[in-house]
Amino acid sequence: MLKNMPSLPSIHAFEAAARHGSFAKAAVELSTTPASVSYHVRQLERQVGVPLFMRHAQKVTLTEQGEAIAPELTALFASLRATFVNAVDAYEARLSLTALPTFGTAWLTPRLGRFRKKHKDIAIALDLSETAQEIGAGRYDAAIRNGGGRWTGLRSVRLFPSVFMPLCSPALKSAVKHVGDPRRVLDAPLLGRPDWWTAWYEQRGHRGVDLTKRFGTSLQAEYLDAAAAIAGQGVTIGSPLLFADDIKARRLVPAHAFVADSGRAFWFVYPAVREESRKIAAFRDWIRAEAEQANAEYASLMR
Amino acid sequence: MLKNMPSLPSIHAFEAAARHGSFAKAAVELSTTPASVSYHVRQLERQVGVPLFMRHAQKVTLTEQGEAIAPELTALFASLRATFVNAVDAYEARLSLTALPTFGTAWLTPRLGRFRKKHKDIAIALDLSETAQEIGAGRYDAAIRNGGGRWTGLRSVRLFPSVFMPLCSPALKSAVKHVGDPRRVLDAPLLGRPDWWTAWYEQRGHRGVDLTKRFGTSLQAEYLDAAAAIAGQGVTIGSPLLFADDIKARRLVPAHAFVADSGRAFWFVYPAVREESRKIAAFRDWIRAEAEQANAEYASLMR
DNA sequence: ATGTGAGGCTAAGTCTACCTTATGCTCAAA
DNA sequence: TTTGAGCATAAGGTAGACTTAGCCTCACAT
Numbered sequence: 001m002l003k004n005m006p007s008l009p010s011i012h013a014f015e016a017a018a019r020h021g022s023f024a025k026a027a028v029e030l031s032t033t034p035a036s037v038s039y040h041v042r043q044l045e046r047q048v049g050v051p052l053f054m055r056h057a058q059k060v061t062l063t064e065q066g067e068a069i070a071p072e073l074t075a076l077f078a079s080l081r082a083t084f085v086n087a088v089d090a091y092e093a094r095l096s097l098t099a100l101p102t103f104g105t106a107w108l109t110p111r112l113g114r115f116r117k118k119h120k121d122i123a124i125a126l127d128l129s130e131t132a133q134e135i136g137a138g139r140y141d142a143a144i145r146n147g148g149g150r151w152t153g154l155r156s157v158r159l160f161p162s163v164f165m166p167l168c169s170p171a172l173k174s175a176v177k178h179v180g181d182p183r184r185v186l187d188a189p190l191l192g193r194p195d196w197w198t199a200w201y202e203q204r205g206h207r208g209v210d211l212t213k214r215f216g217t218s219l220q221a222e223y224l225d226a227a228a229a230i231a232g233q234g235v236t237i238g239s240p241l242l243f244a245d246d247i248k249a250r251r252l253v254p255a256h257a258f259v260a261d262s263g264r265a266f267w268f269v270y271p272a273v274r275e276e277s278r279k280i281a282a283f284r285d286w287i288r289a290e291a292e293q294a295n296a297e298y299a300s301l302m303r
Numbered sequence: 304m305l306k307n308m309p310s311l312p313s314i315h316a317f318e319a320a321a322r323h324g325s326f327a328k329a330a331v332e333l334s335t336t337p338a339s340v341s342y343h344v345r346q347l348e349r350q351v352g353v354p355l356f357m358r359h360a361q362k363v364t365l366t367e368q369g370e371a372i373a374p375e376l377t378a379l380f381a382s383l384r385a386t387f388v389n390a391v392d393a394y395e396a397r398l399s400l401t402a403l404p405t406f407g408t409a410w411l412t413p414r415l416g417r418f419r420k421k422h423k424d425i426a427i428a429l430d431l432s433e434t435a436q437e438i439g440a441g442r443y444d445a446a447i448r449n450g451g452g453r454w455t456g457l458r459s460v461r462l463f464p465s466v467f468m469p470l471c472s473p474a475l476k477s478a479v480k481h482v483g484d485p486r487r488v489l490d491a492p493l494l495g496r497p498d499w500w501t502a503w504y505e506q507r508g509h510r511g512v513d514l515t516k517r518f519g520t521s522l523q524a525e526y527l528d529a530a531a532a533i534a535g536q537g538v539t540i541g542s543p544l545l546f547a548d549d550i551k552a553r554r555l556v557p558a559h560a561f562v563a564d565s566g567r568a569f570w571f572v573y574p575a576v577r578e579e580s581r582k583i584a585a586f587r588d589w590i591r592a593e594a595e596q597a598n599a600e601y602a603s604l605m606r
Numbered sequence: 607a608t609g610t611g612a613g614g615c616t617a618a619g620t621c622t623a624c625c626t627t628a629t630g631c632t633c634a635a636a
Numbered sequence: 637t638t639t640g641a642g643c644a645t646a647a648g649g650t651a652g653a654c655t656t657a658g659c660c661t662c663a664c665a666t
Contacts, residue, residue: 005384008311009624024642036625038643043623048387049580050394054440057632058642063442065390072386076379081308083375084351087368091353139357139366277352312653327613339654341615346653360661361613609666615659622653631644636637 013040018070189216316343321373492519
């Protein structure tokens with residue numbers, strides 16, 4: 001008896017019909033036809049093997065058994081719905097982000113407080129890792145990535161270009177004033193990614209420059225190089241946009257006016273299928289506005 | 304968010320997968336394919352908008368949300384199943400019968416104790432009414448009816464033929480010994496249904512007999528006439544099978560040896576769709592056996 | 607290192623079950 | 637008597653569920 005569960009539409013139809021004492025009203029609630037309700041109630045009775053409604057000419061009344069199970073089913077439906085609603089709420093209350101360490105440390109973290117202030121119901125979980133984490137697989141909701149802006153299955157919002165320029169502490173500026181000329185030896189070591197230095201020189205017309213001798217300590221991330229530069233340990237290369245706050249506060253200054261463009265950009269990316277997600281939309285709109293403001297500030301800073 | 308409930312198969316698939324931590328094992332439990340489980344879990348995630356499983360190369364693990372809702376769903380499923388199982392049990396524990404008053408009073412009620420003894424878990428609710436009640440509409444599970452045995456949508460089990468003969472108390476027998484001859488006036492009034500008396504005389508070759516003067520009190524049911532006959536108030540006409548107990552106990556005796564046959568019979572009838580019902584099957588088998596025994600006893604009684 | 611099998615994903619095709627539409631029936635109220 | 641409300645039923649269309657088949661990845665063996 002009762003080998004396989006009756007179908008949910010049948011149970012739902014019966015539950016609504018029992019609550020209203022009418023197939024027609026149940027049909028309105030379920031936005032379907034009375035015929036459908038009739039079909040499903042009969043279906044349920046057939047599967048369970050117990051008559052639930054007694055049919056009279058123009059009304060239906062519950063049988064003893066129908067009377068017994070209807071309230072239980074109503075309660076179960078409420079629980080079922082609540083379970084999913086709670087899950088959605090909990091899920092929408094926590095945005096899980098993954099970003100590159102430098103971006104997260106230098107740019108995002110200082111601004112996150114403002115997001116929290118604006119959206120008190122959304123908590124942020126931030127993962128900072130060098131390798132791009134899979135998003136949309138359950139672990140992370142969205143990411144900030146550096147690249148061309150084309151990822152299949154993902155929507156991307158452009159934040160600002162990925163550019164870099166030599167940066168150093170104000171105290172060191174005069175010591176490295178010849179940084180633009182690769183032939184001149186500096187009084188301070190270079191910091192930051194060697195490939196960026198190479199690219200920076202190349203964009204200024206200096207090809208095949210050998211910089212291997214000029215580097216100081218090799219650090220793991222750009223923001224660590226920046227911290228070293230702030231401490232006066234050398235001249236690093238990095239994004240004036242990411243370190244705009246340090247530049248604004250004059251902890252860092254451009255060691256040279258030329259800004260190289262990597263041709264790439266920073267993007268906020270999220271799965272296309274989650275376009276509807278409230279928390280993602282909220283963060284997207286917020287970070288886009290923050291980036292625009294940062295772009296504007298940067299423009300005025302460099303003017 | 305969450306406009307319409309996710310489908311039950313999807314929830315079921317997820318619940319089983321969560322319990323086993325494996326789509327393949329869940330598929331075995333649900334006796335379906337892993338592909339189906341995969342499809343349904345994805346379906347559920349799509350409808351709810353929350354990732355529930357993280358897919359790895361050859362295993363899946365629950366996400367935080369999946370972990371949260373899985374046990375709730377397991378409990379809800381158990382409740383849902385229990386609700387229906389209880390309803391079935393309650394329903395199967397009470398057999399609702401409708402029968403003709405005379406049959407119920409004279410034949411069925413004295414025997415019901417034996418059924419209860421044999422099936423302690425099935426309670427009997429007996430309705431006795433002159434008009435044939437609808438069965439299979441929720442109110443009554445089965446009926447004992449008198450007729451030809453052909454009712455559409457119903458299964459019928461023949462119990463015994465519908466026959467009738469004059470019956471009176473032993474004390475009155477000599478006073479009504481000429482009952483077989485309609486021209487002889489009796490010292491006692493006739494009881495019971497006039498049409499049966501007419502039919503009885505007709506089957507013995509006496510046509511157009513006027514009996515209107517010969518009746519005593521008109522009672523509403525045959526068993527009341529039988530009671531009156533037992534009290535010596537007259538000679539009634541009724542079924543020697545239904546009143547076999549009274550005949551056996553010599554409260555009643557045949558006033559004449561001829562037994563008229565109505566051409567009809569008593570049948571136990573129940574909806575064809577409920578062939579599977581345990582309680583109906585139990586009662587059917589029991590009443591068939593009782594009727595056979597009654598038939599046998601009647602045969603020996605009349606020998 | 608290289609099969610091999612387990613476990614999951616995906617695509618395509620089939621089929622079931624649900625829904626709709628349309629019609630008929632019964633009873634109550636006008 | 638008529639009209640309308642409410643349910644049942646039949647027929648037909650369609651979306652969604654299920655199956656089948658094939659592929660991919662990784663673990664665990666040779």
